[in-house]
Amino acid sequence: MSDQSSSKIISETISNTSNESGNNFGFIESVTDINNRKDNLIKTESNIEEETSTFKRNDEWFWDTNSEQIFAQDSKTIIAVGHASVKSIVPLELLRHIYLPQKPHDRIFDPTTRTISYLQPRSYLPVNSLIQGEKKRILVTGGAGFVGSHLVDRLMLIGHEVIVLDNFFTGRKNNLAHWIGHPNFELIRHDVVDPFLIEVDQIYHLACPASPPHYQYNPIKTVKTSVMGTINMLGLAKRVKARFLLTSTSEVYGDPEEHPQAETYWGHVNPIGPRACYDEGKRVAETLTYAYMHQDSVDVRVARIFNTFGPRMNENDGRVVSNFIMQALKGEELTIYGDGLQTRSFQYVHDLVDGLILLMNKDYMEPINLGNPDEYTIREFAELIRNEVNSSSKIKTLPAPTDDPKKRRPDILRAEQILGWKPRWPVKQGIGETVKYFKRQMEAGLIG
Numbered sequence: 001m002s003d004q005s006s007s008k009i010i011s012e013t014i015s016n017t018s019n020e021s022g023n024n025f026g027f028i029e030s031v032t033d034i035n036n037r038k039d040n041l042i043k044t045e046s047n048i049e050e051e052t053s054t055f056k057r058n059d060e061w062f063w064d065t066n067s068e069q070i071f072a073q074d075s076k077t078i079i080a081v082g083h084a085s086v087k088s089i090v091p092l093e094l095l096r097h098i099y100l101p102q103k104p105h106d107r108i109f110d111p112t113t114r115t116i117s118y119l120q121p122r123s124y125l126p127v128n129s130l131i132q133g134e135k136k137r138i139l140v141t142g143g144a145g146f147v148g149s150h151l152v153d154r155l156m157l158i159g160h161e162v163i164v165l166d167n168f169f170t171g172r173k174n175n176l177a178h179w180i181g182h183p184n185f186e187l188i189r190h191d192v193v194d195p196f197l198i199e200v201d202q203i204y205h206l207a208c209p210a211s212p213p214h215y216q217y218n219p220i221k222t223v224k225t226s227v228m229g230t231i232n233m234l235g236l237a238k239r240v241k242a243r244f245l246l247t248s249t250s251e252v253y254g255d256p257e258e259h260p261q262a263e264t265y266w267g268h269v270n271p272i273g274p275r276a277c278y279d280e281g282k283r284v285a286e287t288l289t290y291a292y293m294h295q296d297s298v299d300v301r302v303a304r305i306f307n308t309f310g311p312r313m314n315e316n317d318g319r320v321v322s323n324f325i326m327q328a329l330k331g332e333e334l335t336i337y338g339d340g341l342q343t344r345s346f347q348y349v350h351d352l353v354d355g356l357i358l359l360m361n362k363d364y365m366e367p368i369n370l371g372n373p374d375e376y377t378i379r380e381f382a383e384l385i386r387n388e389v390n391s392s393s394k395i396k397t398l399p400a401p402t403d404d405p406k407k408r409r410p411d412i413l414r415a416e417q418i419l420g421w422k423p424r425w426p427v428k429q430g431i432g433e434t435v436k437y438f439k440r441q442m443e444a445g446l447i448g
């Protein structure tokens with residue numbers, strides 16, 4: 001996303017208050033500005049029911065009541081994420097300040113010695129002050145991972161108390177460094193395969209490696225994580241009467257014979273193939289979730305997540321988005337597996353987080369697909385990435401992985417009808433933001 005006038009004020013405030021040594025003195029002033037802006041956005045949204053016109057407009061932004069979207073003046077640039085019904089609206093600049101800083105807030109990288117000096121955090125982003133009853137204790141398993149850390153950011157900003165469990169196999173402490181020490185936040189190194197007891201109101205159960213090379217690296221461990229991890233978390237939910245949300249996957253549909261895939265489709269999975277540890281693991285996780293619901297009245301939610309991308313993806317993750325972006329940035333060949341005619345539909349991470357929070361707070365127990373139906377062949381997708389990175393990288397063809405699904409696109413009617421959710425981020429805009437993220441990570445010496 002290009003720098004827009006609407007967000008410039010905030011960006012400038014932020015960059016002006018960071019001094020040369022990279023520490024964050026004066027940061028409080030800038031975030032107060034951001035918070036005021038957030039209040040304005042939320043206030044405007046609650047007033048909007050009384051408005052007869054479709055758009056609420058001021059000098060910097062306007063609110064489109066039809067799409068429930070807040071845009072910049074150009075009517076296209078997204079400047080806020082979230083939904084009023086669950087109080088999750090946050091100005092995009094606030095989130096970008098965390099994952100896309102001009103300079104990292106908490107460290108100085110010295111390119112000569114290639115050392116990093118970590119700074120003592122002095123202040124945190126402002127979180128809402130929720131009244132008793134509104135403020136929940138929320139457990140996020142896998143909260144240090146790519147999706148988990150974005151979810152944690154949003155839950156923290158909403159004002160909840162958040163406890164993260166992560167074994168750091170694919171998760172990273174750095175993804176959450178900006179919350180460590182905050183009174184509402186706790187980070188615990190723990191593997192969900194082992195039982196864990198805590199008093200909480202809600203559990204978002206994300207813990208599991210999600211990229212094919214990672215989950216196939218140790219397939220027995222992947223099955224253990226899905227099965228024993230889910231039993232442990234459902235057992236906890238039962239014991240403390242917490243609401244439990246399972247992050248399942250589009251991989252439960254396998255190599256689908258139905259297209260697009262609706263939640264009613266039972267799937268087409270090879271139970272003994274290399275992907276089975278993840279696909280069947282998640283299918284059993286769903287089975288367990290509904291067994292605990294029927295047998296023990298656990299209050300459950302199931303999200304089936306389709307291909308998702310965004311900042312904080314692991315650069316070596318092995319999935320197509322991070323592979324292509326990193327290859328294009330380094331001028332290396334883009335690796336297409338197979339003929340490249342297989343399709344995927346890619347959603348930007350902020351949309352997914354919106355969907356997860358809406359689902360957790362809705363009274364609906366059947367599985368719900370969360371994905372962007374915008375479908376690309378992998379070859380088309382390689383082209384899109386090359387254009388976005390402005391790269392002249394060539395394409396290299398490698399053998400197709402066993403059981404690689406030939407097509408995938410979510411049917412999201414249920415999410416639209418039940419949650420009032422649909423993706424807001426065009427794929428190109430999300431890719432632009434992700435490319436920026438990887439570039440900044442490279443410049444900061446954090447990835448090579």
Ligand SMILES: O=c1ccn([C@@H]2O[C@H](COP(=O)(O)OP(=O)(O)O[C@H]3OC[C@@H](O)[C@H](O)[C@H]3O)[C@@H](O)[C@H]2O)c(=O)[nH]1
Binds near residue numbers: 210
């Ligand atoms: O470098 C690459 C990487 C991947 N690919 C292809 O791109 C497509 C997408 O591959 P990815 O590894 O990104 O993701 P997959 O769709 O195979 O699996 C994903 O599905 C949904 C999620 O639950 C998980 O994140 C993940 O398992 C596949 O067809 C793959 O073969 C390439 O052509 N080149």
